[in-house]
Amino acid sequence: MEQGITQPSVKSQHLWWQNGVIYQIYPRSFQDSNGDGVGDLQGIISRLDYLQWLGVDCVWLSPIFSSPMADFGYDISDYQGIHPLFGTMEDFDELLGEVHNRGMKLLLDLVPNHTSDQHPWFLESRSSKDNPKRDWYIWHDGKADGGLPNNWLSVFGGHAWEWDEVTQQYYYHAFLKEQPDLNWRNPQVQEAMMNVMRFWLDKGIEGFRVDVMWHMVKDEQLRDNPPFPGSTFDPNDLIYDHYTPVYSTDQPEVHEIVHMMRAVTDEYDDRVLIGEIYLPIHKLVTYYGQDNKGAHLPFNFQLLTLPWDAPAIAMAIDEYEGALPAEGWPNWVLGNHDKPRISSRVGREQAKVAALLLLTLRGTPTIYYGDEIGMRDVAIPMNEIVDPQGLNMPDLNISRDPARTPMQWSGEINAGFSTHKPWLRLPFNSGRVNVEKQKGDMYSKLHFYRKLISLRKEHAALNVGSYRPIYADQQLISYVRESGNERFLIVLNLSHRPAYFKPRQESYSGTVILGTEIERIGMQVEDIITLGGDEGLLIRLS
Structure with missing residues (x-):
């Protein structure tokens, strides 16, 4: 390991998203301001001083748009509206202004792969085969024998094709049947989504984290996905991971779409485009695009997905550094709303080592809310599970609820999150593990994170070196x-x-x-x- 990879000399000028720290908020779980047990925009506003004290530079919000909430906001029915649970557009404008007043940036989640089945686009699309928006989604006849168009499966379990009785065709949904996939081969879909981006960029947000970016384009021939190597082939096996999604994800044409998104982002100064992409490194880095005109930051999830093993992680870091394109900027993620929390994956003490890794590696770090106080996955009784992934595949114990529980602010009732019973339960130890208690303890994980962030800002070597x-x-x-x-x-x-x-x-x-x-x-x-x-x-x- 002595002979290491070296980078080109550090550029004299770096952009805010290269030397900043991103903090992800799951809005339902950050702070409730109106006593309904669900976090909201006014609640986030009330906690911005905390984020400024912690030292983060950028706040990323999981979806806050109008939605039937089949997948808690990742099924959008209006890309330009705010769900009443979270507040109003006036609340959003106030939040954006208050974030900017504190010298921070704001990113929104863009969910372009699919909409809600209640979105006006889909309601039109399914109304008849000759509707002008029919081709905005992926519709197909069944096979001659009456079978499904192909063997593609839903990430959330079961077949990915849903029969529509009215028009006598199937539509494709990579996730829930309430989340039909858009047809990104249609230029009208492309233009509509570019205009969604412009709507929010015109408001003054600093960019987007793009949900499931690698899913957006599918094989035009709809060929069957092969079984995962080594798995026992069973045509009745409906578990997504048992097949390799070589035709339903990561198609060559997706890079044209990412290039379009980057071009829109570049119409505005100092904006950033981040892609959610769960792919091996050699494929991940292609999302930077030719001449670095793809995503600014294709999310690098290796610290989320690899076993916590020193040789494996050391090799992965070096492989990533070696695979980056010349102008590609690295990034690292320890936790998010879809994976178990770092303190649960590696243990409470090792989680501090993980924080030191995250905040001293070269590249932009993203912190998941609550990780800075050592929040762990909360044991959610089976009768309280609300996550559709967990409900659809209960035997696999893959509900995402345990990592989405309310922020633990204090020893007050409901940990200071709400005056009402929260939408997800809190852990039994929230009276001991919370922001208020750790703020008063210089030995706490919270102060460790704050000091680390401060050192990153203070020293160029730790920041952009x-x-x-x-x-x-x-x-x-x-x-x-x-x-x-x-x-x-x-x-x-x-x-x-x-x-x-x-x-x-x-x-x-x-x-x-x-x-x-x-x-x-x-x-x-x-x-x-x-x-x-x-x-x-x-x-x-x-």
Whole structure:
């Protein structure tokens, strides 16, 4: 690992989304202002001072648009309306202004792959075969024997084709049947969605996170997806992951659509386009586009999906750095609304090591609300599950509810989130694990996050500096961040046992400026460094 990948010299000028920290809010669960048990825009406004105190630069909101809520906002019935649960357009305008008043940016979730089945576009499309909007969605006859058009499955379980009795055809839905997929091969669909983007950009938002970007275009011939290698083929098997979605996702033409979205984004100054893309690295990096005219940040989910294993993660970081196009800017994600929380995946103590990794790697980090206080997945009784993914496949225990529970603000009733019973239950320990309690404890995870974010802002080497891997073994990852005369060594023990940093060629000495154990700060280190289990160090090199 001594011979590392090096980057081109750091550019003199970086954009806000390159040196900033993004903070994801799941609006239903951040703060309830009107006592109905569901978070809302006014609630978010009331907590912006906290986000400013924490040091984040950009707030990303999961969907707040008009929706029947079959998939909690990812089934949109009006792309230019606000759901009454969250407030009004006036509330949104106030939120945007208050975010900007604090020197922060605001991103919205764009869900272009599918709409709600209650969207006026779809109501027209399904009204008759000759309706002008019929081709706005993916309709198809069944096979001659009466079978489905192909074997494509829904991510949420079951077949992805829904029969429409009125027009005697099937329509395609990659997710719920209430979420019909748009036909992105239709130029009218393309123009309509570009105008949706312009509507919000004209309001002054700083950009979009684009939902399931790699799903947007499907194989024109509707060919069957093959079984996943090694799986036992069973035509009655209706579990999405048992097939490889080579024809229903990641088609070559999707890059033309991403290029269109980037062109619209570039009509405005200093905006950013982020893509949700769960693909291997060699495919992920293609979404930067030719001449870097695709997504500014194709989301990199390796820290979400890989086993928490030092050799695997060290290799993945280097593979990613090596695969990036020349002008491509990296990014990293530890948690989001679709995956188990980091503290549940790797444990409470190791989650601090993960935070140190997230906030010292080269590239833009995204923090999921509550991770900064160590929120864990909450055990939701089966009779309280509301997530359609969990309800449709109960035997797989894949509900996303446990990672979407209300923010734990204080020891008050309902953790200060609401005066009413929250839409999802809180953990039993929310009286101990909350923002208010951790704000008063300098040893807390919250203060650790705040200090890390502050150090990122203070030091160009940690912010936009180069990355060079130094040493990795079965327990450790280590690397150097450098800019000008500043050099920092980061050493992370991803195991629960003591470990030893033993560089093979260079000599390293310096001062610990932050560690998962606060007592380490100020200590001098040299050459072989001993780390305890679940320990990470940030060292300013001499």
